[in-house]
Amino acid sequence: MVLGELVRLRAMGPADAEALWRWNHDPEVMRWMDDTYPQTLEQVRGWLAERPRNAYGSLLLGVEALADGALIGLVSLHDAEPEKGIAELDIYLGEKDYWGRGYATDAMRTICRYGFEDMRLHKVTLTVVTENHAARRVYEKVGFVEEGRLRQVFRRDGRWYDMYTMGLLAHELR
Template sequence: MPTGELVRLRAFDPSEAEALWRWNHDPDVMRWMNDGYPDSVAQVAKRMSEWPRNSYEKVVLAVETRAEGRLIGVAVLRDAEPETGNAELDVYIGEKDCWGSGYATDATRTMCRFGFDQMRLHRVTLWVVADNVAARRVYEKVGFVEEGRQRECFRRDGEWHDMIMMGLLESDLRD
């Protein structure tokens, strides 16, 4: 299991659908993410039970605290291509009492290290809403740099926001 200083990454179990459902229906957690349409815990559990095995193309891992083993978030490397050595990262901490404690930074760093070491990636990219200052700070601490901007493509609370593309090369990763 990929392990950082504060977190451990592991496969999800369908029995953890309630936590995923709760996070995905919390307006604070979903503030800067595409949240789609509401669904039930049963729908989330069914979808989780039908997830394909983790593979090179898509790795979905639960983020748990290293000390207590408490489930607190999600980390995903997706759209990985062996021909280019690229993948896209999605990560979030769903347990709000864990925000601001370094878990997101450690989960991001640990997932990227997994991608570089185990998947032999060369590059990891991500998209973040420009106004999501906390997430941008996390990514910059890990070594991500801004590489592009898509103007006014994310709508929240009646306002349009820019999305920033950030990239991390293996040599950029900060410990």
């Protein structure tokens, strides 16, 4: 487990399938996320049971609120290679009652700190849809900076959106 000020990050397993399934089928939660084809609860449970264990190249952690122990989201560092020292980060909070209360910011700081200190990463990268202003505010608060723009690569509601690529170097973490 990895502790932040508001959150605890911990490995996910089949017991977390119901929450993950519910989040992935909530249009408001998935608004700016790459979503996949609909899956059954059993498929999600199977995916969590069969996915390889956490390792340097693929780390998936549940985000729990310290205040009440509720599973509220997930974070992932993936595509990491020790030779490059760079990983890509994904995060989302599926429990909307926890939005706007500092949990996402703390989860970001906590996973980045873990990446830099424990995994010895040099850089963490991510992409965010240009219209996802709330997420971008969180990323900038933690220290991420815009590094580029991918034009018209995300489609939602019949419209194409751009995405920002953002990066954070170890010494930039706030």
